[in-house]
Amino acid sequence: MARTTRTKALDHTPVDPNVPLPYDPNPKNPSHVFRPRSYQLKPLIAWEQGRKRLVLVYPRRHGKDITALAITQKALKRRAGLYWHIYPTKVRGRLSMWDGKDFDGIPFRARFPKALVKAENDTEMQVILKPLPGQYGYGDANAEGSTWQVMGADDPDSLSGPNPIGVIFSEYQLHDPRVWTKIIQPILAENGGWAIFDFTPEGENHAYALYEMAKRNPRWFCQLITVKDTKRDAPGEDGLPVVPEEDDPLHPDRESIAEMRRNGTPEEEIQSQQYCSFKGSVRGAVFGDLITRAEAEGRVTFVPYEVTLPVGTAWDIGRDTTAIWLYQEVGDGINFIEYIEGKGKDLSHWAHVLKEQREYRYGEHLFPHDMAVTEWTAVKSRVEIAEQDYRLSPLYVAEKAGLDDSIEATRRLFRRFRFDKEQCKDGLDAARNYKFPWDEAKRAFGREPIHDWASHGASALRTFAGAYRAGRMREETELRPEDRMARMSYDPLVSLRDPRQERGRYARMGGR
Numbered sequence: 001m002a003r004t005t006r007t008k009a010l011d012h013t014p015v016d017p018n019v020p021l022p023y024d025p026n027p028k029n030p031s032h033v034f035r036p037r038s039y040q041l042k043p044l045i046a047w048e049q050g051r052k053r054l055v056l057v058y059p060r061r062h063g064k065d066i067t068a069l070a071i072t073q074k075a076l077k078r079r080a081g082l083y084w085h086i087y088p089t090k091v092r093g094r095l096s097m098w099d100g101k102d103f104d105g106i107p108f109r110a111r112f113p114k115a116l117v118k119a120e121n122d123t124e125m126q127v128i129l130k131p132l133p134g135q136y137g138y139g140d141a142n143a144e145g146s147t148w149q150v151m152g153a154d155d156p157d158s159l160s161g162p163n164p165i166g167v168i169f170s171e172y173q174l175h176d177p178r179v180w181t182k183i184i185q186p187i188l189a190e191n192g193g194w195a196i197f198d199f200t201p202e203g204e205n206h207a208y209a210l211y212e213m214a215k216r217n218p219r220w221f222c223q224l225i226t227v228k229d230t231k232r233d234a235p236g237e238d239g240l241p242v243v244p245e246e247d248d249p250l251h252p253d254r255e256s257i258a259e260m261r262r263n264g265t266p267e268e269e270i271q272s273q274q275y276c277s278f279k280g281s282v283r284g285a286v287f288g289d290l291i292t293r294a295e296a297e298g299r300v301t302f303v304p305y306e307v308t309l310p311v312g313t314a315w316d317i318g319r320d321t322t323a324i325w326l327y328q329e330v331g332d333g334i335n336f337i338e339y340i341e342g343k344g345k346d347l348s349h350w351a352h353v354l355k356e357q358r359e360y361r362y363g364e365h366l367f368p369h370d371m372a373v374t375e376w377t378a379v380k381s382r383v384e385i386a387e388q389d390y391r392l393s394p395l396y397v398a399e400k401a402g403l404d405d406s407i408e409a410t411r412r413l414f415r416r417f418r419f420d421k422e423q424c425k426d427g428l429d430a431a432r433n434y435k436f437p438w439d440e441a442k443r444a445f446g447r448e449p450i451h452d453w454a455s456h457g458a459s460a461l462r463t464f465a466g467a468y469r470a471g472r473m474r475e476e477t478e479l480r481p482e483d484r485m486a487r488m489s490y491d492p493l494v495s496l497r498d499p500r501q502e503r504g505r506y507a508r509m510g511g512r
Helices: 038-048 064-078 090-098 178-191 206-216 257-262 267-273 288-296 347-356 382-389 403-416 425-433 455-469 481-490 504-508
Strands: 053-057 082-087 117-121 126-129 147-152 164-170 194-199 220-224 311-317 321-330 333-343 362-367 395-397 417-420
Touching: 038 053, 038 064, 038 220, 053 064, 053 206, 064 082, 064 164, 064 194, 082 090, 090 147, 090 164, 164 178, 178 194, 194 206, 206 220, 257 267, 288 403, 288 417, 288 425, 311 455, 321 347, 321 425, 321 455, 333 347, 333 403, 333 425, 333 455, 362 455, 403 417, 403 455, 425 455
Parallel strands: 053 194, 053 220, 082 147, 082 164, 164 194, 311 362, 333 417, 362 395
Antiparallel strands: 117 126, 126 147, 311 321, 321 333
16 A cells, blocks of 8 residues: 655744754753764764765764764754665665654654744655744745755665755665666755764675775764773763673673674674674675685686687676676686676667677677566567577577576586676676575565665576576687688787776666
């Protein structure tokens, strides 16, 4: 049943300039005033001093979001505009933030003083404020000030177009990193806005890469804390550790790290969630350990394009997102030289990307089983359209295989994989973050990987492995002498050129 829009009646009462905002030492409405702990003061001070990019790496349940929200509250007083709190999915954003409460039991929405709120929109998860003193429209009963909104990174189309001036990426380790690099970052670069990335580590994925970059960049604020660094030391609190490492006989109701170990919590989980260690794989990762091994063995590096060998493609075709791995068989190894992905494009677009924007000689094109579907309104099947109309030939459609079998086939082949570190970065991020869901109640992983932004690249790898296992890979041969001579007569340096580098901006833009 669809959720109906419920917008609270507009409040036309003028704003009282004396209504306290966060950090007021003598608040009239204590519920909305944030009293930071010592470790939470540092990012607040950094933002006050002008840092516009902040990375907060906190243990679980240590107030990452309430800290980031306090900065939003401060920011909207200075500059009216649109502020986003983005979660990996809209569903998670509703549960965690819109309908959620902080560690004091206060609803997050209550952090906005009622006297300043003009309206709330439950469907859009928006809080619309009145103009504050000094802002456009102040004193106008019909005017609107800033808007704070909870968003989901799983709907990137909804993030393209608006002009947020402050953005929080909550649980960034679970996000599709391209939402930041390709959508939000250009917006904030133009309007001078700020961004906060808060998360708890989950392996050396894109969040780890962001953290490592932020440590070296003096324009970024970067904070990593562990349970050793945190106390309940805000005004009115008891000063005890947020999570004690050892049992405290004076406070037996508080679970310690020692108790977690006795209860069977894996040490890797304790290290990542309580001590913010990036070591280990993403929790429940399907291929994470294999990617880590490939990196350690030097198989994630610069992988040259072998001009004398054909390039194969392995596809995943989702309802909206298409992912393609481009590979070559070199000796006993399989070199993945490029990965491309995009949304909202049909087969003709991807055929154009492969044929017109890349100077490869193609071998076999490997598609998942659903490629064989014939649409009700189509005269030709998808396969016929791909082969005849778009010249994607020879083409092989994998038989439908069980999920466990295709995962196992991919894992068996992984030791032979080599990946170009730059051209396959997005695909590696996807494969590394492809994981089984964790059921806290059952204390077990689910049987099927989560279908999210990471599943497309991983599924395209499974397409490749399934075809390889079925023995449908065609034997690769060198260019015929006449073909090589024809190309050599055109350009004597052809064997030294890599078309991936010649494309320039097309190399990492999904073919756009």
